Amino acid sequence: MNYCSHCGQPVVSRIPDGDSRPRFICEGCGTIHYQNPRVVTGCLVTFEDRVLLAKRAINPRHGFWTLPAGFLENGETAAAGAARETLEEACAVVNDLSLYTMFSLPHINQVYTFFRAELKAPEFAAGTESLDVQLMSEAEIPWDQLAFPVVTDTLKFYFEDRRHGHFPARAMDIIRAPRPR
């Protein structure tokens, strides 16, 4: 951030009075510009004993398999965003979503939420951001071709929980070195 998005004057980075962290502050109009983590929201979609995976047509991790997910938009609930991403990436309509996993990824300033949802019929297709979409059984999951640790972890929890028939919502952290600036 170099300029104030409100008045266009240059910003400086300093700790505001009463705060404890440096913020970008406009020297013209005084606006303090806070920067905060973003929410990524998605779905673990199942049909009978299989789960819905999408092969990424975009970077990062082009060609790797993922669960449908993307950035939560303003004006949207986390569940609605997860359903929207599932429609956009996998052309699948889901309802009745249940929170399943939440991950904090502080090194990239993201919070992930995944919801469980069941397909009523095996109707899906690759959206514009996907090369392919498939329903896969546990034995078919390409564990070494999954796009992100949050996807691997969510799938592992799911198959383990399925053995017990109980799917508690969980929050976890994925800790890595900060991303280089």
Next chain:
Amino acid sequence: MNYCSHCGQPVVSRIPDGDSRPRFICEGCGTIHYQNPRVVTGCLVTFEDRVLLAKRAINPRHGFWTLPAGFLENGETAAAGAARETLEEACAVVNDLSLYTMFSLPHINQVYTFFRAELKAPEFAAGTESLDVQLMSEAEIPWDQLAFPVVTDTLKFYFEDRRHGHFPARAMDIIRAPRPR
């Protein structure tokens, strides 16, 4: 948003190619400025049969009672942010946090996360953003003096769950008319 925070030129609001929503786009450098919901994170802190409430010294809802909570910061996990807010607002040290409630509030572009945590000793005090901090039993909760619906709902779930000895994590939506611009 009026100006590009990267180059300082004016922005316009239009739908980028391949997108479906209007974004602020810089006509100078082409940067697309996405705006996304923010995460508010906090704690339902207990000690024996009582819960920790803070009386707000700031707006909005000055003078009303709340659970310690505030905006998640970059570089921070949701649980670490909840513990930090608990320290800042109630001078209470908590560890071993468990996700309890998650709320989407699309009318104000927020996602709330509340974690349960137990105090090891009844040590707390009002931080700079609080007028008072108290441990309260269920009978002492000032239900008509609570600051936010997310606080009321989280406390109701807690006292109900306590009767069963089981505290599942839950996600919910709070739907209101959009905030006037």
